[in-house]
Amino acid sequence: VLLADIGSARTLLVDGAKQLMKQRHSASEMYVNQQKTEWKEKHTFNPTTTVGYKATYTENILYTTDFEKVMDNEEFQNDWILKVHDFMVKDLELSEDMAINYISAEGTLLKELATVKKDIHPQFMDIGMKKLTDLEKLHLSWLSEKVTDPTKMEKFSQFRKEYFDKFYQEKFLPSRGIATEVKPEI
Incomplete structure (x- = not known):
């Protein structure tokens, strides 16, 4: 019975570690994506537009x-x-x-x-x-x-x-x- 409990605890510990790593990976991905978006916006010309044909x-x-x-x-x-x-x-x-x-x-x-x-x-x-x-x-x-x-x-x-x-x-x-x-x- 003791061996079964140790195996179960090990599984819980490993699953918890995996979940924590996924969360950290997701957070770092979100940060990187946010930085990419901000960089792209900063370096992309995106002027304000208005309705109506212009001269040129x-x-x-x-x-x-x-x-x-x-x-x-x-x-x-x-x-x-x-x-x-x-x-x-x-x-x-x-x-x-x-x-x-x-x-x-x-x-x-x-x-x-x-x-x-x-x-x-x-x-x-x-x-x-x-x-x-x-x-x-x-x-x-x-x-x-x-x-x-x-x-x-x-x-x-x-x-x-x-x-x-x-x-x-x-x-x-x-x-x-x-x-x-x-x-x-x-």
């Missing part, structure tokens, strides 16, 4: 709420391509080639801006901003060179803003500070 693609990618989600939205893209084409050709009386080139350049620009945005470090904001603005100039400077009439450029800028803002208002709703895509009911 750089400003939009950084400071417009859900800009990338809207621009990546399939419904937005399908309609946007047609609207841009019609607006440039009919309203601004530009060539069809210019409309096609713009749509292509815009898509490439947005992908590259999103990539650079992820790598912006808060301590080196000036370098990150320069990369973004340089990309925008690289991809879209040809448009202002081809469209020398400032009135047409202003009309096009206004068209982009109105279209984006209208789509956002109709298809994305603010919910607890985070916009969520509205799914059509089937």
Whole structure:
């Protein structure tokens, strides 16, 4: 009987030691994860965003709420391509080639801006901003060179803003500070 009690006590002691080690391991994991999260937040550029289309693609990618989600939205893209084409050709009386080139350049620009945005470090904001603005100039400077009439450029800028803002208002709703895509009911 005495041997059975000693074996039982040993099992309880070993189980207790294992449990204590698990708790210490869990606590250290939690601490490490907390430190990683704090470091990531400290070294990640996460600006405050607002609703509404901004003047430049750089400003939009950084400071417009859900800009990338809207621009990546399939419904937005399908309609946007047609609207841009019609607006440039009919309203601004530009060539069809210019409309096609713009749509292509815009898509490439947005992908590259999103990539650079992820790598912006808060301590080196000036370098990150320069990369973004340089990309925008690289991809879209040809448009202002081809469209020398400032009135047409202003009309096009206004068209982009109105279209984006209208789509956002109709298809994305603010919910607890985070916009969520509205799914059509089937």
